[in-house]
Amino acid sequence: MATFNLKINGKTRAVDVDPATPMLWVLRDHLDLPGTKYGCGIAQCGACTIHLEGNAVRSCQLPVSAVGKASVTTIEGLSEKADHPVQKAWLDHDVAQCGYCQAGQIMTAAALLKRNPNPTDEEIEAQMSGNICRCGTYVRIKEAVKSAARK
Amino acid sequence: MNNDTTGLDRRSFLKASLISSGGMMLTVSFLSSFKSADKAEALNLPDQWAQLNGYIQIMADNKIKLICPNPEFGQNVMTSLPMIVAEELDVDWKNVTVEMGPHDNIKLGPQFSGGSNSVKMYWKPLREAGAAARQMLREAAAQSWNVPVGEVTTKAGVLSHPNGKTAKYGAMAAKAATLPVPKDLVLKSPKDFTIVRKSKKNVEGQKVVTGKPLFGLDYRTEGMLIAMIQHPPAFGMKLKSFDPAEALKMPGIKDVFSLKLYEDGFEQGGFDTRTFNDLLVVVGKSTWEVMNARKKLVAQWQPAGDVKDVVTGREGKKEVVVPGALESSKAQMEQMIEYAKKPAQELRKDGDPEAAFKNAAQVIERTYTAPFLAHNCMEPMNFFAHVTDEKALLAGPLQAPGWVEPTLSKLLNLPPEKIEIQMTRMGGGFGRRAYNHYLSEAALISRKVKAPVKLMYTREDDMTYGIYRPMYTATYRAALDADKNLIAFHVKGGGVPEHPIHPNRFPAGAIDNYLAEGWQIPSNITIGAFRAPRSNFNAAAEQSFLDEVAEAMGKDPIRFRLDLLKRAKENPVGKNNDYDPDRYAGVLELVRDKSGWGKPGSEKYSRGVAAYFCHASYAAHIVDMVTRDGQPYVERVFSAMDCGIVVNPDAATNMVQGAVVDGIGNAFYGALTHKDGAAQQTNFNNYRLIRHNESPKKIEVHFVQNDKDPTGLGEPPFPPVFGAVANALYKNKGRRFYNQPFQPELEKVI
Structure with missing residues (x-):
């Protein structure tokens, strides 16, 4: 066990855990931030996507010991009032069905638009293809990403 | 359509009561609202489903709280069901x-x-619940204002009288709650709907996009422990012995033990299906610690041999022998080919099919296969349980809490009233969460460790546990006479461990000589309902076969189907044809017209059409395929649905789009195979699910407009997607694909 002082959603949070613990479980089990989801545990589905210094990463493969001073953003910290352009676009397009994968989809999309504010359809597909939606909301996700890009 | 007057029969009751905040709560029960016909298509429904209540709470400040009675797994019932109440309540x-x-x-x-049942079965009772409350509010206003009740009107939560008096519902709610519940109710005419048929956003959308703890895996309480189960490495294996010592030494671990799910002779209900009975359980403080300790488990497994189960299903109590062999998909496929040659059970026969085939000028025969499929809900199976000697609290994702309650009551030796089950939002269901073994497992684990516990399956546990879509095959034969008329049709279907045949479905009823047969091979690989059970294979096979028959007859595939439907309507063959030819033809005509079928403008696409009827709704799709880098992709899709009144159009469209994507994904990639009883796919690195870049760019959904009572949408759009994909693939590659998934075979020919 070791103590880590993590910068999460703009606050410093201390946790005392096994250094190998993936951030996914640190967030969910130790920091009461369950918005980040477990889907596969092997970085194949994207449900656990968070931002590390603004980049989308799979938290199931990120040991807490590797985070250091990097700032972490989770779905809970993406905006103050659910008003991030990507969140708003998701609501406008009523994207969700079961909703389980959508936090990961939103985090991937938000990171994509930050880096590339006007992605082509192909760029959206390429970037979003690491995020599985079992309900099949892909058509709406793409429309929502394009709407958010226009904002 | 006229206003629908509905009489509440003697068995119905409504109960109004004041709530502490000064409002009214109306409890409505309609025993009469369920006709036996509603049961037919669903899964093996227990017989006790009968009563229905809707909860309406009207606060003094005119806030309305509506309770969603049915579990939410992404079909958006938390929005659509309350919309139905709100419509009649007029708020x-x-x-x-x-x-x-x-x-x-x-x-x-x-x-x-x-069973695509939520809207269908709650439509009338929820309308009556809303209408009854509105009627009582009008009565309360009439008494307060001393005017005839017939002169009191409502609009959007406000009561008014021509003399100028108005009052909000909230102001009359307390009085209304003291009034007798009305006997006769007048329901709105569909032309007067102001909420139903107008798209409303998902009421939980905001919570979804902000990551609120909605799901079973998010549920936690003070002192809650995490549990995981190590199940045997293969179907047909069981636990021989284990050594907990190393796992117990791991940090955070509280207990390691084995547990039997069902004691010998336990009478299983229809949805108590389970694969493994001996549970090797690790319980600890946190998920990561339990995952690590599990790797230290030392266990020996042994062949389970044949196992006798006592099952009380639709056909009463019976003993079922589960074979003990370690099965492999390759051998199962060979076994299916052998079984297909043997005599099978006759399920329906019209005319003299044997003679017709004998006298045919041409016989077309094709065989189709499909593998086991895992549901792969994005949220793996999990459940929270806190069981004591006195009571049990359970919370998690479950499609039918009422079906597990009797099981739990027996397992825990607690009366049902001491068992509380809370329904969390489900991260997908697709039929998987109708089977409740994981809830029972969580309950037994909590009782053993005397603490609140959350049982969690890893993705690997979830994918390798069982309860799959069965493995199927079917051989179709069509007989044509010398003038290329279709004179006989034969389908013989089988599977592991059930056959897929619905003998009374189209094209039964449209062909003079018709034969349907079925056979099945027992297996220890457990199966369960998977989005449109059986239909999801039948539509694939039958709809691509019909395409081939149409081609052999020199007919356009849509024209061919419409001609058969015309025959089924005007001069139906046989009895019990369980589809409406007009509505079936309606979706085909709609999709034909919307897609510009047969008209210039779609030359760049390989087009495939298919239609199907199941779960009380009609669906037709036209898929347009293109080739990118040598690989065929479905680029765009036109869909036409007839599900009667569409309660929430945009959400309904979303569900059809999702079913289309799901169908394309499973047609191309979906497969779970076994070797010596062990699943060969264990996670998303080797079980391929459709992704963004493989999904259509556009899915255009159209609904037939009518005023028929609504039916469901979760399942009906799914099955015909497979057939449409197969037919488009034929146009794209110039050859037919008969074995799902198509991608492995495609890769051989690309």
């Missing part, structure tokens, strides 16, 4: 908040999400 949707109801089959009805 402003802006003032409505929605809560998921508790598990209470007495007050809230069947509470079963599955």
Whole structure:
């Protein structure tokens, strides 16, 4: 066990855990931030996507010991009032069905638009293809990403 | 359509009561609202589903709280069901908040999400619940204002009288709650709907996009432990012995033990299906610690041999022998080919098919296969349980809480009233969460460790546990006479461990000589309902076969189907044809017209069409395929649906789009195979699910407009996607694909 002082959603949070613990479980089990989801545990589905210094990463493969001073953003910290352009676009397009994968989809999309504010359809597909939606909301996700890009 | 007057029969009751905040709560129960016909298509429904209640709470400040009675797994019932109540209650949707109801089959009805039943079975009772409350509010206003009740009107939560008096519902709610419940109700005419048929956003959308803890895996309580189960490495294996010592030494671990799910002779209900009975359990403080300790388990497994189960299903109590062999998909496929040659059970026969085939000028025969499929809900199976000697609290994702309650009551030796089941939002269901073994496992583990516990399956546990879509095959034969008329049709279908045949479905009823047969091979690989059970294979096989027959007859595939439907309508063959030819033809005509079928403009696409009827709704799709880098992709899709009144059009469109994507994904990639009883796919690195870049760019969904009572949409759009994909693939590659998934075979020919 070791103590880590993590910068999460703009606050410093201390946790005392096994250094190998993936951030996914640190967030969910130790920091009461369950918005980040477990889907596969092997970085194949994207449900656990968070931002590390603004980049989308799979938290199931990120040991807490590797985070250091990097700032972490989770779905809970993406905006103050659910008003991030990507969140708003998701609501406008009523994207969700079961909703389980959508936090990961939103985090991937938000990171994509930050880096590339006007992605082509192909760029959206390429970037979003690491995020599985079992309900099949892909058509709406793409429309929502394009709407958010226009904002 | 006229206003629908509905009489509440003697068995019905409504109960109004004041709530502490000064408002009214109306409890409505309609025993009469369920006709036996509603049961037919669903899964093996237990017979006790009967009562239905809707909860309406009207606060003094005119806020309306509506309870969603049915579990939510992404079909959006938390929005659509309250919309139905709000419509008849006549309130402003802006003032409505929605809560998921508790598990209470007495007050809230069947509470079963599955069989595309939610809207269909709750439509009338929820309308009556809303209309009854509105009527009582009008009566309260009439008495307060001393005017005839017939002169009191409502609009968006406001009562008014021509003399100028107005009052908000909230002001009359307390008085209304003291009034007798009306006997006769007048329901709105569909032309007067102001909420139903107008798209409303998902009431939980905001919570979804902000990551609120909605799901079973998010549920936690103070002192809650995490549990995981190590199941045997293969179907047909069981636990021989284990050594907990190393695992117990790991940090955070509280207990390691084995546990039997069902004791010998336990009478299983229809949805108590389980694969493994000996549970090797690790319980600890946190998920990561339990995952690590599990790797230190030392266990020996042994062949389970044949196992006798006592099952009480639709056909009463019976003993079922589960074979003990370690099965492999390759051998199962060979076994299916052998079985297909043997005599099978006759399921339907019209005319003299043997003679017709004998006298045919041409016989077309094709065989289709499909593999086991895992449901792969994005949220793996999990459940929270806190069981003591006195009571049990359970919370998690479940499609039918009422079906597990009797099981739990027996397992825990607690009366049902001491068992509370809370329904969390489900991260997908697709039929998987109608089977409740994981809830029972969580309950037994909590009782053993005397603490609140959350049982969690890893993705690997979830994918390798069982309860799959069965493995199927079917051989179709068509007989043509010398003038290329279709004179006989034969389908012989089988599977592991069930056959897929629905003998009374189209094209039964449209062909003079018709034969349907079925056979099945027992297996220890457990199966369960998977989005449109059986239909999801039949539509694939039958709809691509019909395409081939149409081609052999020199007919356009849509024209061919419409001609058969015309025959089925004008001069039906046989009895019990379980489809409406007009509605079936309606979706085909709609999709034909919307897609510009047969008209210039779609030359760049390989087009495939298919239609199907199941779960009370009609679906037709035209898929347009293109080739990119040598690989065929479905680029765009036109869909036409007839599900009667569309309660929430945009959400309904979303569900059809999702079913189309799901169908394309499973047609191309979906497969779970076994070797010596062990699943060969264990996670998303080797079980391929459709992704963004493989999904269509556009899915255009059209609904037939009519005023028929609504039916479901979760399943009906799914099955015909497979057939449409197969038919488009034929146009694209110039050859037919008969074995799902198509991608492995495609890769051989690309």
